[in-house]
Amino acid sequence: MKKNLGLVHSCANRFRGRFIEYDDLFSAGCVGLLKAIDGFDENRGIMFSTYAVPAILGEMKRLFRDGGALKVSRSLKDLSMKTIRERERYMKEFSREPTLSELAEILEVSMETVVEALNVSIPPMSLTLQDEDGESQLDVPIDVIDDRIADTISLNEVINTLDSQDKQLILLRYYQNKTQSETAAVLGMTQVQVSRREKKLLQKLRIKLSG
Structure with missing residues (x-):
């Protein structure tokens, strides 16, 4: 369970400033995490984070429905x-x-x-x-963010499995909005090499995210 607590923290941070203590959000999220662990079936072909985030968010939202936010x-x-x-x-x-x-x-x-x-x-x-x-x-008004949070957490989880150079390539291209030429200069590659490697990485990430 400990290695998945990052999912709980990521979800809890989305509800900061909504008049419920962070510790209460975290505790509720841990309940959701335990439920997700009990119900997860790896044979379904989905990542655990994709399955767990809705359960974690559900327990946090329960605090609001039960009047915690008031x-x-x-x-x-x-x-x-x-x-x-x-x-x-x-x-x-x-x-x-x-x-x-x-x-x-x-x-x-x-x-x-x-x-x-x-x-x-x-x-x-x-x-x-x-x-x-x-x-x-x-x-209490709550944004409909379950799918977005799940996708973001799953994507970060997959990116972290890449080696350091591949991870830096993705970060430069899609988080820092660098061009392929600018990315090539940082990584000591040619623009053509970056283009080819980027296509392979995107295909690899799609496969992992789809389970």
């Missing part, structure tokens, strides 16, 4: 109400929205604290259809 300290709630009052007062007096820096100066707090206080005042959004009683569940 557990805000009393001091932050009070500051949120004060921020709203000052914002409304400013708008009446100057006929425009105050900037974050102006609110921060009025409240004598940092701009980051103002942002946090304003986020508390944003109402939850219903992400589910109405049930048979005509009521909707209230969930």
Whole structure:
């Protein structure tokens, strides 16, 4: 399990700043990881990370559905109400929205604290259809990022299996947006060699990612 904890950290980092402690996110992710380990079948022909990430994210999202994201300290709630009052007062007096820096100066707090206080005042959004009683569940807005996270983590995992020169070639071409000629100069290769090697590497990565 220890070697897969990086998956949990990668997923938990996506939810930073959403009013749930990182340790709580990590703990929930570990539960999802254990479930993934129990249910994974390597004979299915998919990478473990591709299978595990949705399970890890599912446990983290459960914290939000269970109300974890609404557990805000009393001091932050009070500051949120004060921020709203000052914002409304400013708008009446100057006929425009105050900037974050102006609110921060009025409240004598940092701009980051103002942002946090304003986020508390944003109402939850219903992400589910109405049930048979005509009521909707209230969930905290969460981006639909499961597939993107799974793809990114799986890709990074596969790239890390390459030797150092091949890994550098991919990083230069697709992460630093270098041309083939610029990449060739860095790696001490010709542009033709880079082109040929790049095609082989992309084919190799596609095969690994497809299982």
